[in-house]
Amino acid sequence: MRITVVGAGLAGAVAARLLVDAGHQVEVFESRENVGGNCFDEWDRGVLVQRFGPHCFHTDKAEVWEFVNRFATFRDPNFCVVANTQLGVIPIPFNDVSAERVGELSPEEIRDLLFVDYSEKHWGIPWAEIPSSITGRVPKRREGRDCRYHLDRWQGIPTEGFTRMFETMLEGIPVHLGCGEDDWRGAKADHVVFTGSLDDYFRRALGTLEYRSLEFEYATEAKREHFQINECNRVNPWTRAVDHSHWLDQDVEWTVIGREYPCEWDGKNVRMYPKPFGGNPERFRRYWEAAKAEQDVTFVGRLATYKYLDMDDVVAQVMLRLGEGKYPMIDKE
Ligand SMILES: Cc1cc2nc3c(=O)[nH]c(=O)nc-3n(C[C@H](O)[C@H](O)[C@H](O)COP(=O)(O)OP(=O)(O)OC[C@H]3O[C@@H](n4cnc5c(N)ncnc54)[C@H](O)[C@@H]3O)c2cc1C
Structure with missing residues (x-):
């Protein structure tokens, strides 16, 4: 056929x-x-940069993991995210380590600290207007001290990048x-x-089906301790900043930091979020x-x-x- x-x-x-x-x-x-679509990555200033936002493959589905491993060798990047909040920088999802830094918080306090400002920037509308199908999915308090963002059994990125994996596929x-x-x-x-x-x-x-999009800004800056910082505040207009040298644990003095600014899809930029x-x-x-x-x-x-x-x-x-x-x-x- x-x-x-x-x-x-x-x-x-x-x-x-x-x-x-x-x-x-x-x-x-x-x-x-x-x-590669939105998983496209490329080398930039000696660093493997994911051009359309941070992508870490994570799954509990054995057949899916087996399939992608036919086309690439994966490494676990130990993908951890911190939130820059009005109470300081804490691991996200909110766990025992976060609680040690800012005190134990109720589910409502966690929502207000981590999700309200961030979601308003992300969706471009007030929290009260964001449908419950989205606000209802706000992650709950996580027990324990495991600060990895995803807890799936298998996670990783291809050691030669996603684009190479797609070319092989x-x-x-x-x-x-x-x-x-x-x-x-x-x-x-x-x-x-x-x-x-x-x-x-x-x-x-x-x-027309509408989407939210992202504008990306890339800067050469000193390597950071944190892989990804979510800006859960009104001070900084971007939502996330990613130090791309962490994907392959590159030992560099200078790195590429990608910042994401949410915006509407206007027919010319990339469709990101339905x-x-x-x-x-x-x-x-x-x-x-x-x-x-x-x-x-x-x-x-x-x-x-x-x-x-x-x-x-x-x-x-x-x-x-x-x-x-x-x-x-x-x-x-
Ligand atoms: C910012 C961001 C971060 C993400 N991070 C993660 C993550 O960490 N882990 C995870 O599992 N998932 C993540 N995702 C989800 C992941 O991006 C998607 O699951 C994946 O990219 C979907 O692949 P796709 O082929 O459906 O779509 P796309 O990646 O969008 O690919 C569609 C392709 O089709 C092409 N195309 C579209 N229309 C036409 C046309 N008419 N003619 C010809 N070509 C066309 C496009 O140019 C594009 O190359 C993230 C998504 C976003 C937006």
Whole structure:
């Protein structure tokens, strides 16, 4: 079968690999000039810099971990995050170490200290207007002194970076970069795997799905003790600052610090976070109804399903949709 895959981010690359391994003829069409989507990283001033925000692969799903390990050797970066709050710098999620620094806090105090200002900057609206589907997910008090941000069984980043992992995953598969809409719509195919934004597939016929985006600023600064600092305050306008030399534990005097400034998606910057409020949920529901009626198209990934998905969820989603759909190609054993 001839299959067109739209997008060479995680969803597209995994789909292309699985389909080729199952004997299909696959061509990938990517609008950017590089593979990797939002997991894209590159060397900058001697440091491996993740260009679209910090990405640490973490999972409890054995089959997902096995799959990605076919394409890269992973190292655990010991990913820890601290919050810069009005009470000082403390580990986040709030744990026993945080409590030792600022005293024990109630769930409401933790919410006010760590999440209200941060979320208002992130979403660009007052806390009271952020839907409970988001505010209800605020992490609770964590017991113990383990300061790693994720506690999943497996975590890591590829020792040669995510971009190299994607290149390996796509080895031998034709990938067209810098593509416009006509390129993939014009390609001859029996089936399409679409990983772009669902409204783009339907040429915005039912309106625009909105996203939040991020502007990134990079500076050369002295290496920091902390991997990532979340600005849980109103003083600094950015939400996070990442010292990228920590990914590979690079022993450097000078590093690259990336700062993230939340902003609206304006059609030119990158779609980052689906906005599950305003008219978007209903708009998406109508698009999804239309998507289900498309006979020969599979919609996967965070943009096509208009949902924030961690990387392991994206891999699992692609495995599930392609494996249990029309193309039983994944050996579940
Ligand atoms: C700031 C940030 C930090 C994150 N950190 C983590 C983390 O630490 N751990 C974790 O597990 N997850 C993290 N995630 C989630 C992770 O980024 C996603 O799970 C993953 O990138 C989703 O892959 P995707 O292929 O669905 O989407 P993308 O990575 O967005 O890839 C989609 C690709 O398709 C291309 N494309 C779109 N439309 C078209 C079109 N019409 N034609 C051609 N090409 C098109 C895009 O250019 C892009 O390359 C983070 C997300 C964000 C926003």
